[in-house]
Amino acid sequence: GAGVSQTPSNKVTEKGKYVELRCDPISGHTALYWYRQSLGQGPEFLIYFQGTGAADDSGLPNDRFFAVRPEGSVSTLKIQRTERGDSAVYLCASSFGAGLETQYFGPGTRLLVL
Amino acid sequence: GNSVTQMEGPVTLSEEAFLTINCTYTATGYPSLFWYVQYPGEGLQLLLKATKADDKGSNKGFEATYRKETTSFHLEKGSVQVSDSAVYFCALIHGSSNTGKLIFGQGTTLQVKP
Numbered sequence: 280g281a282g283v284s285q286t287p288s289n290k291v292t293e294k295g296k297y298v299e300l301r302c303d304p305i306s307g308h309t310a311l312y313w314y315r316q317s318l319g320q321g322p323e324f325l326i327y328f329q330g331t332g333a334a335d336d337s338g339l340p341n342d343r344f345f346a347v348r349p350e351g352s353v354s355t356l357k358i359q360r361t362e363r364g365d366s367a368v369y370l371c372a373s374s375f376g377a378g379l380e381t382q383y384f385g386p387g388t389r390l391l392v393l
Numbered sequence: 394g395n396s397v398t399q400m401e402g403p404v405t406l407s408e409e410a411f412l413t414i415n416c417t418y419t420a421t422g423y424p425s426l427f428w429y430v431q432y433p434g435e436g437l438q439l440l441l442k443a444t445k446a447d448d449k450g451s452n453k454g455f456e457a458t459y460r461k462e463t464t465s466f467h468l469e470k471g472s473v474q475v476s477d478s479a480v481y482f483c484a485l486i487h488g489s490s491n492t493g494k495l496i497f498g499q500g501t502t503l504q505v506k507p
Contacts, residue, residue: 282436283436310493312493312494312495314495319499319500320499320500321397321482321484321497321498321499321500322437322482322495322497323497324494324495324496327492327493327494329492334492335492335494338494370436370437372437374493377491377492377493378486378490378491378492378493379425379442379444379486379493380493381439382439382493382495383438384429384436384437384438385436386435386436387436
């Protein structure tokens with residue numbers, strides 16, 4: 280079956296612009312996660328959704344970052360007033376449930392802020 | 394806080410050599426421990442896991458044992474293949490977490506030469 284997909288695969292933007300990154304989870308997966316991976320580092324947790332609600336957003340670095348999952352399926356990560364330090368690979372993962380259920384990762388969106 | 398530390402890479406081995414990638418963790422309570430692998434051009438995928446002390450996770454010839462006394466979860470394989478070349482990430486989920494928030498190490502690159 281189809282895995283987790285993310286669009287776009289690459290995004291180049293200018294400092295100060297707004298960007299949206301999309302994640303399509305595996306069908307039927309209620310849990311959805313966003314992580315950010317900087318060059319040479321492991322992924323860092325940003326936010327977790329259970330269904331439509333953000334159950335844990337403790338990893339969002341500041342209020343320029345926001346994510347939604349209005350129908351409990353597709354999620355969008357939104358970054359306002361982008362900064363060069365936002366450049367990273369943004370990963371999405373989904374799982375059948377939360378806790379120790381296996382998370383399935385998408386290929387990521389590589390964001391470059393010039 | 395909770396954290397994971399992995400040995401520095403890259404690790405370069407000849408085919409059929411023995412592999413060890415060290416991983417130690419800091420966490421309160423009893424975390425669950427994971428190894429994820431990222432093959433070139435692919436997304437992160439779960440390799441193996443262990444959820445309690447002395448458990449051994451295994452998959453594709455890889456093994457790791459949850460050692461609470463040394464707070465370690467070292468990854469081993471008896472005979473590596475060129476196809477094992479990838480980036481390996483050690484990770485934990487905190488014992489009291491019901492969200493599945495993964496905390497990753499920085500990753501170790503393995504290159505296997507024929």
